[in-house]
Amino acid sequence: MTLAIHFSEYFGIEATDVEDFGAFNISLINDLPVFIDPFLLFNSEKPEYRELHDSMIMYLRFLRDRSISHTVDEGLLRAWYTFSEVRQNWLGFCKTGNRGSGLGIAFARNLNSSLDMIFSGFGDEAVTRGSHLEKVCLVQKGVGRDNISDFTTNLIKQFLAEYTQEFARSFLPADRRKLFWVSKAVFNYDTETWQNLEFELPEFRGDYVLLTPKDILTRDNVWINQSDMVDGFGQIAASVGDAQLRSQLENYLRKMVPEEPSGEQWKRAVFATIRKFPEVVEYYIRLKENTGDKAKSISKAHVSETEMLFIHQALSLAGELGSQTGFYQVAANTLEETRQRLLFLKSVIEDKGGYRFFFVNGKPIRRESDLHVLFRLTWFATPSDVSPETNAGRGPADFKASRGASDKTLVEFKLASNKKLKRNLERQLEIYKKAHDTEFGFKAILFFTEAEEAKVKRILGELGMLDDQYVILIDGRDDNKPSASRA
Secondary structure, three states, X not given: OOOOOEHHHHOOOOHHHHHHHOEOOOEOOEOEOOEEOHHHHHOOOOHHHHXXXXXXXXXXXXXXXXXXHOOOOHHHHHHHOOEOOOHHHOEOOOOOEOOOOOEOHHHHHHHHHHHHHHOOOOOOOOOOOOOOOOHHHHHXXXXXXXXXXXXXHHHOHHHHHHHHHHHHHHHOOHHHEEEEEEEEEEEEOOOOEEEEEEEEEEEEOOEEOOOOEHHHEEOOOOOOOHHHHHHOHHHHHHHOOOHHHHHHHHHHHHHHOOOOOOHHHHHHHHHHHHHHOOOHHHHHHHHHHHOHHHHHHHHHHHHXXXXXXXXXXXXXXXXXHHHOOOOOOOOOOHHHHHHHXXXXXXXXXXXXOHHHHHEEOOEEOOOHHHHHHHHHOOOOOOOXXXXXXXXXXXXXXXXXXXXXXXXXXXXXXXXXXOOOHHHHHHHHHHHHHHHOOOOEEEEEEEEOOHHXXXXXXXXXXXXXXXXXXXXXXXXXXXXXOOHHHHO
């Protein structure tokens, strides 16, 4: 059984065609965890990328000017500031499918309220080389890489559509592409409205697909980001050229930070200092501009890692699935079906070299989300509704498989390295089961080292769960496998 997981497979073209075009070979099953980084547009040697960045800054200037000149009412907030997630590019956080939350009214209000502070000097920067929309994620809580990527994607949607249209006309037969109206593709500054445009794009299940150039993508974080600023704030303060401001910053920070501060205490002190001296943000951005050459190489490495994990090795998993005669036959209920798929995933990781999925340069990549994506790949041809992060009021379970109200099974994944593992094993899944009104739920735990294995078994022993049929241990170690599996 051959599974069409990625764009190239579904459209029957060579993966090298996508690679040579410079595009990321997206999955058409799940969003993959890569993001558009606007700094890669700003710092690019390609004029078309720099022009895209300039166009984004132009739009933010428009928003700032309108915000200053008159009150932006609820209707204009929704028209100018809110954007649906561009799900057609299949990038981001969603674990099942490609439907994320987008940029809603909360984002709109936060951005509008901070425009005159954050973006007041757009175009007149005295410290940095240019303007950066990432500023909003530096000072606003709850604005992260996915928001910045979503915002950037929406503001360059016309470019992405034109880029994909060129590929489609060059490599896809006419019956695999179709004319689609793309919403909010271009902003008309005369009418101050977003307009739709029509493009000929690849067709997938009644919707269009957008490809994205790999050289504007990153994985773990955008280059200019809040956590990086907070962690390195001492260095940022020391880099300020204005001696008076530098002394004020260091003195204020010293007063705000207790001896041996916790991470949260340090973060609070940093934000208090930024509120007092907002110009310090410019000095952080200048440091990032000055080391911008690293952004390209780091992002390239991260995207290559993602391709290895979620494209090349996912194809190997799909091949294993397809070779299992009868694997997709319907189990009696969701309990047995979920057990079957968890045990198959365990077998692939432990016995068929699947553990390599989690290793890059000999080191384990400890991310529960990677395990979630692999698990999702086992749920083809099922009558069950498989939902990720289902929330019944007591927090989200990782997965719920259901066939109506009376047949539901939950799955909660954990890494052995999780510091709260014992508490989670003892309480979390039981809470979820009660909230979802089901008796059944599995706990799957992945470990990567001998020490992690010993920790898990000790905790299970203390909880009386060593022989629990609903606890599945997955051995992801690379030091206890036959040498042939290292090929």
